Ligand SMILES: Nc1ncnc2c1ncn2[C@@H]1O[C@H](COP(=O)(O)OP(=O)(O)OP(=O)(O)O)[C@@H](O)[C@H]1O
């Protein structure tokens with residue numbers, strides 16, 4: 001069963017924290033939800049927290065890159081935070097370097113990055 | 124490839140016919156790779172390879188199965204997974220194994236990437252008959 005991942009709003013930043021092993025349809029739903037919410041909420045930044053995510057395969061990797069590209073087009077910036085070292089190693093070996101995706105080590109640093117780039121005022 | 128299944132541990136077969144099954148294959152692969160004490164990085168690599176192959180079985184093979192279990196060889200323990208479908212097969216193996224080549228809308232990294240992530244990789248396929256991909260990761 002595909003479900004929906006909750007999208008939280010903190011000031012002008014949307015926060016998604018992935019907590020469960022997502023099936024492909026849920027991943028696609030998330031992509032659409034985020035695009036819609038960036039526009040509806042006038043968000044300037046998106047933070048995707050993958051601290052709890054044990055594996056990122058090509059499908060999820062592509063979703064991260066796509067969300068980054070979509071949000072850029074909608075005048076928002078995406079930061080992926082909390083990638084585990086084993087996930088980073090595996091992604092590179094898989095052949096996915098996620099070149100267009102900004103990353104930060106944790107949520108705090110991700111929010112600071114958005115603040116610095118003028119993407120978020122209040123958070 | 125002849126898979127050296129561990130004699131004291133029956134491999135298990137599960138269907139790969141819907142999105143949820145790909146999640147279940149990942150979870151099963153995680154359990155196995157923990158049981159055979161792969162390092163965290165090797166666990167992650169094996170589960171990621173299994174995820175790629177399960178999705179191919181579902182998307183391109185039109186559904187199939189995954190048989191996975193512990194293997195033993197040269198005094199080592201490892202984990203193996205065999206993905207099998209009776210779909211259209213892969214007409215040009217070399218092309219399919221090329222980084223970046225996809226017949227669909229993917230990234231073309233599943234097969235070639237999965238091969239890099241495991242220790243042993245075998246692809247048996249025949250156009251019109253189906254596809255069987257076997258992967259093994261050994262504990263170090
Ligand atoms: N089980 C299968 N049956 C038939 N064709 C397959 C099967 N697995 C892979 N293929 C073919 O091989 C190609 C390459 O597969 P690969 O997994 O590398 O890339 P992809 O699935 O297209 O994209 P990605 O996995 O990066 O999202 C596929 O596009 C498909 O044409």
Ligand SMILES: [Mg+2]
Nearest residue numbers: 179229233234
């Ligand atoms: Mg694939």
